[in-house]
Amino acid sequence: MTNPKGRFGIHGGQYIPETLMNAIIELENAYEACKKDEAFQAELTRLFNDYAGRPSRLYYAERMTRDLGGAKIYLKREDLNHTGAHKINNVLGQALLAKRMGKTRLIAETGAGQHGVATATAAALLGMECVVYMGKEDTIRQALNVYRMRLLGAEVIPVESGTGTLKDAVSAAMREWTNRISDTHYCLGSVMGPHPFPTIVRDFQAVISKEIKEQLFQAEGRLPDAVLACVGGGSNAIGAFYHFIEDEGVRLIGCEAAGRGIDTFETAATVNTGRVGIFHGMKSYFCQDEYGQIAPVYSISAGLDYPGVGPEHAYLHDIGRAEYVAVTDDEAVNAFEYLARTEGIIPAIESAHAVAYAQKLAPQMQKDQIIVVNLSGRGDKDCAAIARYRGEDIHE
Amino acid sequence: MSNIAKAFDHGKAFVAFITCGDPDLETTEKTVIAMANAGADLIELGIPFSDPTAEGPVIQAANARALAGGVTTDKIFEMVRRLRASVKVPMVFMTYANVVFSYGIDRFCARCQEIGMDGMILPDVPYEEKEEFAPACRAHNLDFVSLIAPTSEDRIATIAKDAEGFLYIVSSMGVTGERREITTDIGAMVRLVRESASIPCAVGFGISTPEQAAHMAGLSDGAIVGSAIVRLIAEHGKDAPEIVAEYVKRMKDALLAL
Numbered sequence: 158m159t160n161p162k163g164r165f166g167i168h169g170g171q172y173i174p175e176t177l178m179n180a181i182i183e184l185e186n187a188y189e190a191c192k193k194d195e196a197f198q199a200e201l202t203r204l205f206n207d208y209a210g211r212p213s214r215l216y217y218a219e220r221m222t223r224d225l226g227g228a229k230i231y232l233k234r235e236d237l238n239h240t241g242a243h244k245i246n247n248v249l250g251q252a253l254l255a256k257r258m259g260k261t262r263l264i265a266e267t268g269a270g271q272h273g274v275a276t277a278t279a280a281a282l283l284g285m286e287c288v289v290y291m292g293k294e295d296t297i298r299q300a301l302n303v304y305r306m307r308l309l310g311a312e313v314i315p316v317e318s319g320t321g322t323l324k325d326a327v328s329a330a331m332r333e334w335t336n337r338i339s340d341t342h343y344c345l346g347s348v349m350g351p352h353p354f355p356t357i358v359r360d361f362q363a364v365i366s367k368e369i370k371e372q373l374f375q376a377e378g379r380l381p382d383a384v385l386a387c388v389g390g391g392s393n394a395i396g397a398f399y400h401f402i403e404d405e406g407v408r409l410i411g412c413e414a415a416g417r418g419i420d421t422f423e424t425a426a427t428v429n430t431g432r433v434g435i436f437h438g439m440k441s442y443f444c445q446d447e448y449g450q451i452a453p454v455y456s457i458s459a460g461l462d463y464p465g466v467g468p469e470h471a472y473l474h475d476i477g478r479a480e481y482v483a484v485t486d487d488e489a490v491n492a493f494e495y496l497a498r499t500e501g502i503i504p505a506i507e508s509a510h511a512v513a514y515a516q517k518l519a520p521q522m523q524k525d526q527i528i529v530v531n532l533s534g535r536g537d538k539d540c541a542a543i544a545r546y547r548g549e550d551i552h553e
Numbered sequence: 554m555s556n557i558a559k560a561f562d563h564g565k566a567f568v569a570f571i572t573c574g575d576p577d578l579e580t581t582e583k584t585v586i587a588m589a590n591a592g593a594d595l596i597e598l599g600i601p602f603s604d605p606t607a608e609g610p611v612i613q614a615a616n617a618r619a620l621a622g623g624v625t626t627d628k629i630f631e632m633v634r635r636l637r638a639s640v641k642v643p644m645v646f647m648t649y650a651n652v653v654f655s656y657g658i659d660r661f662c663a664r665c666q667e668i669g670m671d672g673m674i675l676p677d678v679p680y681e682e683k684e685e686f687a688p689a690c691r692a693h694n695l696d697f698v699s700l701i702a703p704t705s706e707d708r709i710a711t712i713a714k715d716a717e718g719f720l721y722i723v724s725s726m727g728v729t730g731e732r733r734e735i736t737t738d739i740g741a742m743v744r745l746v747r748e749s750a751s752i753p754c755a756v757g758f759g760i761s762t763p764e765q766a767a768h769m770a771g772l773s774d775g776a777i778v779g780s781a782i783v784r785l786i787a788e789h790g791k792d793a794p795e796i797v798a799e800y801v802k803r804m805k806d807a808l809l810a811l
Contacts, residue, residue: 162681172650172677174607175712176702176723318613319604328606335607336727338704435650435677436604448626449655450603 163352166475168468171351173438176335184342185353187258192360197253204249205364208282209239211246213365215372215529221499221515228382228522230515231529233369235393236504242534243362243393244275248344250361252279255342262286262341266330268295268323268389269460269507270302271534272346277311279344287311290329293321295459301538320453323389323463327437347390348467351438355467362396369529370400377527383408383518386531387510388481389425389461391470393533398479408480410518411470412510414456415483425454427466428474428481436464441471457486457546460507460534488513490546493536505534506543555696556671557643557718560595561753565808566719566775567766568755569801570597570647572615572783574624576790578632584786587798589640592805594775595719595755596640597674600629600648607676609730611780615787626656630664637669645672645698645718650686658686662693672696672718680712687717701746702726703737713750720746722773724758730780732759739772763807770808778804 163169171181191197205211214234222230235243255263263280265287267273273289280287289306293315296303306313319325327350334343348355348362366384373381384401386394388411401407413426424430427442434443436451444452444464456462473479489506492513497503504512508531515530522528536543544551560566569588573581585596601616601624608616633644646665653661653675665673672695678686683697690697696718701709703726713720722742724735743754756769757777766776785800786793 171679171681173679174676174702174723175679175700175708176704176726178679178681178702178708179704179706318617324604328604331606332609332728338726435654437606438677440654443651445651445655447655449651449653450620451651 163356165469165472168439168441168471169352169355170440171438172435172440173351174335177338180338181351181353183258188254188353188357191254191257197257201250201253205246209245209249210237211364212368213237215369215376217376218500221496224499225516225519227519227524228526228528229524230519231373231527232502233365233397233529233531235365236508236532236535240271240275240278241537242271242275242505243365243396244272244346245278246364246396247346247358247361247392248272248275248279251342251344251357252283252285255344256283256285258342260340260342263344264288264290264330264333264341265344265346266290266323266326267346268326268462269458269505270295270299270306270538271460273311273313274302274305274309276344277306277309280311281309289313290316290326290333292323292326293317295322298459298542299538323459324451331437347392348395348469349390349437349439349465355439355469358392359395359399359469362392363399365393365396365531366398366400369397373527373529380404380407381529382522382526383410383528384531385410385412385511385515385528387412387461387507387533388466388470389414389463389507390465391467393531395467395469397531402478409473409478410514411479411481412484412514413481414458414461414510415485416455416457418485419483423455425456425462425464426483427464428470429483431464439468441468442466457489457542458506458510460505461510482514484510484513490543492516493539493543502532503536504532505536506539508533509536555718557595557645557696558753560643561719561774563594565770565811566594566753566755567592567801567805567808568595568597568757568775568777569593569782570599570777570779571786572599572601572612572619573629573632574601574619574622575615575783575786576618577622578624578628580786580791580793582632582636583794584797585636586639587794588801589642591798591801593801594642596642596644597647598629598633598644600626600646600652602649602652605649607728609728609780611784611787612729615783626652630668633670634668643671645674646670647674650675650677653686659689662689662695665695666693670695672698674698674721676700680708680715701742709742709745710749713746713752716750716752719753719755721777722754722756724756724760724769729758731761735759735765735769739769743773763803766804767807767811771811776808
């Protein structure tokens with residue numbers, strides 16, 4: 158390997174068509190400049206605080222803690238951010254960056270629709286044009302978010318190729334970017350794709366772990382014993398892990414979507430069932446067949462229904478710093494309902510995967526230990542689908 | 554001299570692309586023979602990939618059909634072995650990084666050498682990542698073909714200096730597919746290449762008519778056609794070999810007239 162750029166161990170890199178290379182280099186240079194630019198950082202902090210509602214709360218889930226009878230559970234309330242998920246952190250950063258670069262148009266892929274809604278929101282706020290690519294299947298599963306994006310002035314393009322899910326939306330957005338670079342920024346939604354995206358998105362999401370650390374010191378005067386987050390591409394997880402990576406006593410646990418189970422083909426648990434490959438601009442773990450054909454993955458959660466994982470997660474797995482566990486549809490749906498009844502909080506079905514693992518883990522830990530669960534998004538968007546899962550047909 | 558260079562020995566080169574296994578490998582095999590006989594100077598054999606991010610709708614659909622029909626990298630290797638008994642023109646694989654990486658880069662290149670392939674084109678491996686693949690290619694006598702695009706600008710000299718076989722000039726922004734017009738200043742790109750290297754240049758993306766092929770080859774050393782051929786195969790299925798051969802002959806004739 159001769160290109161050390163954007164590598165996390167063997168993972169990462171820049172596996173993209175030549176057509177995009179100068180755009181990627183331009184992005185990297187612009188980002189490096191913005192990182193050091195105090196005015197840019199001040200503007201971003203202002204948007205985080207005044208517009209997105211940061212810092213998000215770190216909430217002690219007392220009833221859940223009591224009910225599970227083990228470790229103390231804190232919920233990092235990214236669901237309370239403007240637009241209802243952690244996605245806004247990354248999008249505000251990238252939209253400001255794009256504006257700095259003189260771009261007037263944002264394109265994005267979306268799975269559950271949360272990143273699409275966040276991008277449409279930032280585009281509206283900053284007066285930019287916005288086009289969102291969304292798998293056809295997902296536009297049906299997440300119809301409410303399609304409406305929200307359109308309401309915010311974005312054009313939503315349903316993608317019918319492949320399995321009509323997140324991976325196809327990423328491919329479509331990449332194809333569109335090769336078509337129109339001069340005025341367009343591809344606002345990638347997760348810590349994936351070619352360098353510098355995994356680093357840019359991580360840096361904008363790292364505010365999550367920075368706040369958790371400060372807030373938990375205030376509340377408990379110590380570090381947590383475990384941080385849990387769901388992992389699709391892995392942006393909320395890397396955001397929740399980042400400032401704890403050096404604190405080796407803190408277990409970092411990524412919860413992958415097992416779908417109907419990791420022993421079935423209907424799964425999206427990439428680290429648990431995939432192997433190293435090259436796709437969507439990066440080297441990382443991918444669900445694929447013996448000839449490297451990308452597998453049609455499955456999860457009830459449109460946001461985790463992706464056959465790859467961000468390269469930094471692949472690296473954290475390789476060096477044993479983070480653990481990646483698999484949570485099934487059933488367990489996630491149970492956790493979705495459990496958190497609603499126990500704490501009066503309806504989590505996104507994505508985040509419910511992390512809640513489900515907390516339910517398993519907390520009882521095995523001591524009462525003086527602490528788990529932080531990153532509640533990456535709110536669950537309003539999922540209510541109709543979960544009702545259907547339970548055999549109930551509600552009309553949105 | 555690499556075998557690929559021979560493709561540019563008979564006037565302006567006509568480079569033909571085909572997706573292997575669409576609609577089946579038997580048709581692919583017949584079509585390749587027919588294209589070689591009709592005057593194709595270099596043939597790109599596409600190994601289908603589940604998610605071909607550099608392709609437009611025509612080749613995407615061909616990839617999906619081929620995979621649904623059960624084609625695999627190993628079955629394509631077997632087809633090439635049979636083809637090499639009668640087809641002497643240079644042939645390269647065109648596929649995606651993961652197809653090669655997943656097979657094992659060295660194992661893939663060793664198989665290519667065994668069956669008589671001359672090189673490979675990986676559109677998702679830019680200059681920065683090429684050294685992951687190029688050493689194994691060199692060890693097995695394969696050219697790793699580089700691409701330059703309308704956005705390459707200051708990168709052209711660097712890429713051209715290191716280029717092997719031929720240089721693939723991407724004519725337009727976007728993905729593969731037929732286009733009514735090509736607006737990029739191809740002549741300027743070729744001049745930049747010539748300043749740093751003496752490698753043949755062929756232009757691809759968007760070419761479908763003899764006039765376009767002649768125009769593009771007039772500015773370079775050859776024209777590459779993919780989607781137009783793949784579309785003929787989609788339309789004519791098992792009857793495609795003869796129809797594609799007629800098309801290739803028309804295209805090569807237009808280049809010979811230059």
